[in-house]
Amino acid sequence: MTRQQLTGLYVMDPKRFDDVYGPAERAAIERHLTVGRPPCAAEDLTTDALKDVDVLLTGWGAPRLTAGLLERAPRLALVLYAAGSVRPLVTEASWLRGVRVASAGPVIADKVADFALAQILFALKHGWRYVLTARRTGSAALRRPEPGAAGTVGLVSLGATGRATARRLLEHGVRVLGHDPYVSDAEARSWGVEPATLERVFADSDVVSLHAPLLDATRGMVDGPLLRSMRPDATLVNTARGGLVDEPALVTVLAERPDLFAVLDVTDPEPAAPGSPLFTLDNVVVTPHLAGNLGPERRLLGRAMAEDLGRYVAGTPLRHEVTPTGLEHAA
Numbered sequence: 001m002t003r004q005q006l007t008g009l010y011v012m013d014p015k016r017f018d019d020v021y022g023p024a025e026r027a028a029i030e031r032h033l034t035v036g037r038p039p040c041a042a043e044d045l046t047t048d049a050l051k052d053v054d055v056l057l058t059g060w061g062a063p064r065l066t067a068g069l070l071e072r073a074p075r076l077a078l079v080l081y082a083a084g085s086v087r088p089l090v091t092e093a094s095w096l097r098g099v100r101v102a103s104a105g106p107v108i109a110d111k112v113a114d115f116a117l118a119q120i121l122f123a124l125k126h127g128w129r130y131v132l133t134a135r136r137t138g139s140a141a142l143r144r145p146e147p148g149a150a151g152t153v154g155l156v157s158l159g160a161t162g163r164a165t166a167r168r169l170l171e172h173g174v175r176v177l178g179h180d181p182y183v184s185d186a187e188a189r190s191w192g193v194e195p196a197t198l199e200r201v202f203a204d205s206d207v208v209s210l211h212a213p214l215l216d217a218t219r220g221m222v223d224g225p226l227l228r229s230m231r232p233d234a235t236l237v238n239t240a241r242g243g244l245v246d247e248p249a250l251v252t253v254l255a256e257r258p259d260l261f262a263v264l265d266v267t268d269p270e271p272a273a274p275g276s277p278l279f280t281l282d283n284v285v286v287t288p289h290l291a292g293n294l295g296p297e298r299r300l301l302g303r304a305m306a307e308d309l310g311r312y313v314a315g316t317p318l319r320h321e322v323t324p325t326g327l328e329h330a331a
Helices: 014-020 023-029 067-072 092-097 105-124 127-137 160-171 185-190 198-204 224-228 247-256 295-314
Strands: 007-011 055-058 078-081 100-103 152-156 175-179 207-210 235-238 261-264 284-286
Touching: 014 295, 023 295, 055 295, 067 092, 078 295, 100 295, 105 127, 105 160, 105 207, 105 235, 105 261, 105 295, 127 261, 152 160, 152 198, 160 175, 175 198, 198 224, 224 247, 247 261
Parallel strands: 007 055, 055 078, 078 100, 152 175, 152 207, 207 235, 235 261, 261 284
Antiparallel strands: none
């Protein structure tokens, strides 16, 4: 279709709209289609607004693509989702209808990997331990040689974020173990990752970094026995989802083993409850979900969707398209 034939509509959380779709991103999008209505929230969608829409431009606060919504949007062919997981968005009805979906999840994965890399490299030097010990004792003396980039990092899940983190670690010469039941050993090795069981990842790594999606099968997967199996002075880094970790077990093990350390960018619940032991233990750092795209970085999500819209109009493959098969084991 030409620009004159395509009609788009922005629908998402109004408070986040300009964070994601700034003037430059909107201009890039509106070179390819006509947007005849102002942005609106999902709860304000009307049948009249949807009836002529070919492309839905959305992000956080997106409407769910129910059969009822699709019935009111007979021309809808493409959804550009400038956020991460599309699980809250897509439905069986949308797949059956053939509505294509692109997500900025891979862009977020790169930013999460950047943050994870920083925390992992700092942990390999036991950086947070020294910061907290110096504040508590007034001494910053070196305890013992630290593993640094000669250490071993274990990654739990080799999805988009896990792979991006592995690539960054390998550039620093770090040995990387990886566990992902949906990735073959040959595939992991082709990425430079040494395949390992979940138990080996925890037992043999100086730092374990979590990157798994939160599914029924992964909730609470990091339990007491795994945590107790960690090697002396090891660190757990979680930039994925708080629910992956059995938090009461983590608190118990960290109290039992002050040599272990945890860097938690996510908790369960999130934010952590006031008075949580996570705020008082000497061997934990909690950050407020800093990984991912924050502030001006969110414009990268809108830019990625504008670029995929250009590919759609040109009839070329979308860079960030999500399919039912690809979603099955993704976040």
